[in-house]
Amino acid sequence: MADMTQTREPREWRFTKGHGTENDFVLLPDVDARLDLGEELVRRLADRHAGIGGDGVIRVVPTASSDDEFVRAQADRAAWFMDYRNADGSVAEMCGNGTRVFATYLRREGLETDDEFAIATRGGIKGIRFEGDLVATNMGPWRLAEPSTAEADGFDALVQLRSDGVDDEPWSALSVDMGNPHTVVALPESVDLAALDLFHAPQVRPVPPRGTNVEFVRVLGDGHIAMRVHERGVGETRSCGTGVCAAALATSFWAGHDEPTQDWTVDVLGGRLRVRGLLNHEVELAGPAALVADGVIDLSTL
Numbered sequence: 001m002a003d004m005t006q007t008r009e010p011r012e013w014r015f016t017k018g019h020g021t022e023n024d025f026v027l028l029p030d031v032d033a034r035l036d037l038g039e040e041l042v043r044r045l046a047d048r049h050a051g052i053g054g055d056g057v058i059r060v061v062p063t064a065s066s067d068d069e070f071v072r073a074q075a076d077r078a079a080w081f082m083d084y085r086n087a088d089g090s091v092a093e094m095c096g097n098g099t100r101v102f103a104t105y106l107r108r109e110g111l112e113t114d115d116e117f118a119i120a121t122r123g124g125i126k127g128i129r130f131e132g133d134l135v136a137t138n139m140g141p142w143r144l145a146e147p148s149t150a151e152a153d154g155f156d157a158l159v160q161l162r163s164d165g166v167d168d169e170p171w172s173a174l175s176v177d178m179g180n181p182h183t184v185v186a187l188p189e190s191v192d193l194a195a196l197d198l199f200h201a202p203q204v205r206p207v208p209p210r211g212t213n214v215e216f217v218r219v220l221g222d223g224h225i226a227m228r229v230h231e232r233g234v235g236e237t238r239s240c241g242t243g244v245c246a247a248a249l250a251t252s253f254w255a256g257h258d259e260p261t262q263d264w265t266v267d268v269l270g271g272r273l274r275v276r277g278l279l280n281h282e283v284e285l286a287g288p289a290a291l292v293a294d295g296v297i298d299l300s301t302l
């Protein structure tokens, strides 16, 4: 049984299930900010066997009602806060695919009515723009996590897959901060992206202080890459929006550009996303979002 002291609330709660390129989320509307979303409750909701199932859980809450002072300070620019949690119950600063699903939910529910609006996240304000079937998110500023090492070598980390006691050669990687941490691996030509076993968390050196999402990249052509990802707090997922941006930015950096000079198409297991460099060292992510189910869950059954 879940620890029901986490909810000061009736046990029945509305939810919506959605995904962005098959990175899937349980959305919990909390317009009165009554739901105390603890780690255990998140884990149980995200459980694919005993709960609803998802890579993450997103609480939809007024920005002004957040208990996080940094988030509350965004209330004059964004009415709604995307309170994102990973499937293991941990809190993350940002979720790129989540922003599109969250924005699509806000529009469907009439909580936002324009084609363009801002949302609040723990990683700051993100601008949303609906364009046809796609949703574009201004992901805001990005940065190299270790600029001096990266500028000197093109890489600042090593990544190794766990392989049943047999140590593989470590691969060179670049740490990119998208609000949340990423380590992007330049996969050697000889390695088959599709064959990687990403069941276990890759080992990253130096050990990132906040943990990291790890992306594996294969260049397919001019402005076109394929990526697989092991997400912090989740495991392998079929897509990661912040990871897709980090992968495109790292590939661009390795090609000698401090800012991306072209648009990138990124293929992930769950579909295709577009990354575009913006002015001021910012980056835009565009892709689809789908809301696939609505229901009511009795939280006491989890």
Ligand SMILES: N[C@@H](CCC[C@H](N)C(=O)O)C(=O)O
Binding pocket: 023, 056, 086, 091, 092, 093, 094, 095, 096, 097, 098, 180, 181, 213, 231, 232, 233, 234, 237, 239, 240, 241, 242, 243
């Ligand atoms: N899937 C998300 C990223 C979710 C957070 C990540 N696992 C972390 O802990 O940083 C995306 O689309 O960006």
